[in-house]
Amino acid sequence: MNTYLLLLFLGLISCSTEEPTDTPETTMGNLTLSVAIDEQVDEQSSQRQKEETLDMKIDIVDVDGKTVDSYASINELPEEIELATGVYTAQGVSTSSKQLGFDDPQYGGTSEDFSIQSDQLTAVSLSCNLQNTMVSVAYSDVVKNQFSVYSSVVKSSFGELAFEQGETRSGYFRSSGSLTVNSTIGEGNSQLNAEVTIDNIQPTTHYTVTIDVDTGTGKLVITVDETVLDGGEKDIVITPVEGEERPDYNTSIGFFTKDGKLYDANGVEFIARGLNNAHFWFDNGGRELALDALTPIAAYHSNAVRLVWQTNYEAKNWNNVEESVQLRKLITTTIDKGMVPMIELHDVTGDESKENLLKMAEFYVRADILAVMKEFESILLINIANEWSGKTTTYRDAYKEAVTMMRNAGLKHTIVIDASGWGQDMTPIFDYGQEIIDNDPQKNILFSVHMYQSYRNEVTITSNLEKAVEMKLPLIVGEFGFQHGGTPEAPIQIPYEHILSECERLGIGWYAWSWKGNSGGVEYLDLSEDWEGTTLTDWGDGIVNDVNGLKNTSKKVSVIN
Incomplete structure (x- = not known):
């Protein structure tokens, strides 16, 4: 996984009115926003293609859901903007509107809620992840060695992409509905066909399609492996870490106490x-x-x-x-x-x-x-x-x-x-x-x-x-x-x-x-x-x-x- 990091310094400076007013003075704060893009663009894509797919519209949204500042491109962000004190999120949305394509991964994300306080600097990170569905097609050595012709077509309700022989790029599809994979190997009487449907496709998900021939039956077999990419889940995650060992008498899957301390399910002190x-x-x-x-x-x-x-x-x-x-x-x-x-x-x-x-x-x-x-x-x-x-x-x-x-x-x-x-x-x-x-x-x-x-x-x-x-x-x-x-x-x-x-x-x-x-x-x-x-x-x-x-x-x- 490559990470494309842009540091956007949005200096939100204080201001005041020069004349008395009956309304309370609006106070301002300072924000440093870093945008990290979890890049899924194929290595063989050109630098120009990467720059295009990695661009995003950036919105600053208040607690009521109102967009208070919006920029059509990362490059259009000014060095300094002004925001009133309050609670906001930063949102990134892909500038691409394509429904599918080989070189069109679309990125986006929403920061955690952050507060702008008067005369204070707040550092915020906006992590942007793949928002569409990524599909790769691979052929087994059996297919490559025994057949001179093979190809696959991946269809969605918005169109289709042909993975011709020798195609190594991944395809990107709008995450809606299902995908149908139709594969053909060989020619004439020796031609084999198979089809599989991937239901309820999800964003931030990579489907790896492998085409193979069952050596026992001679039938064409399509398998699909699903991988949730970084940023695709927000849930309770129990991971093996070098944390405190849970006592044998404690059979909970959550927090536990030991020697006067509280530990989470990973054994990390909380x-x-x-x-x-x-x-x-x-x-x-x-x-x-x-x-x-x-x-x-x-x-x-x-x-x-x-x-x-x-x-x-x-x-x-x-x-x-x-x-x-x-x-x-x-x-x-x-x-x-x-x-x-x-x-x-x-x-x-x-x-x-x-x-x-x-x-x-x-x-x-x-x-x-x-x-x-x-x-x-x-x-x-x-x-x-x-x-x-x-x-x-x-x-x-x-x-x-x-x-x-x-x-x-x-x-x-x-x-x-x-x-x-x-x-x-x-x-x-x-x-x-x-x-x-x-x-x-x-x-x-x-x-x-x-x-x-x-x-x-x-x-x-x-x-x-x-x-x-x-x-x-x-x-x-x-x-x-x-x-x-x-x-x-x-x-x-x-x-x-x-x-x-x-x-x-x-x-x-x-x-x-x-x-x-x-x-x-x-x-x-x-x-x-x-x-x-x-x-x-x-x-x-x-x-x-x-x-x-x-x-x-x-x-x-x-x-x-």
């Missing part, structure tokens, strides 16, 4: 750098505010999202969509954006009843929900309940029973367990955490602490995080803010920069609270001024741009390509 998003409260009533917000959340470098959910789902409030369908859509969208989903139930926040906690476990083992959970075992984390606050042995016994219920139903995922005391009291984790892990046949537990007013000083933050690491208790900071509690005149400040730096030092994952939608006096915890992520709040800017924030420390999980 350190969450993400935030919370309130789906249950803002994706109903004909809205998809939180679902759509996954686009800017990913653009601001989150590698994980904690998805707020509750058990009192009523389909009538969700356009009569069944709950399992809605959850599947939510989880799939998160994965498609390149982030690890963690589902959590908010029903029993602050509750101390063991029976109510077990109701949360019962939700996950309900047949329709269980099927969705199992479908995403390779990538999904399950947070049983948000901030359930049972104390001492009640905490221990309730969680042991809840985990057992879920394991008996076949859920092998990493199960996330919040600290007691509205998520802030780690005492039961220190006292009973190892016992809860040992009781789990999968030994696949991840504990979570929420850092609000109880963590108003740096010493408490450091001592609790260090103790968990020393005890090898797998831990994340599942929620935290920069301020919480106190009075409007004297709010309690939380040294969140210290949380970020200590989590980075100790290798602990974190999820900031929360993207948007806070109310009841804690609106200040919104990370974004709007659902679209056009402008971050000061709190959001810190989470994204701090030296230990999302932009500088987030690394995508290895199993999402």
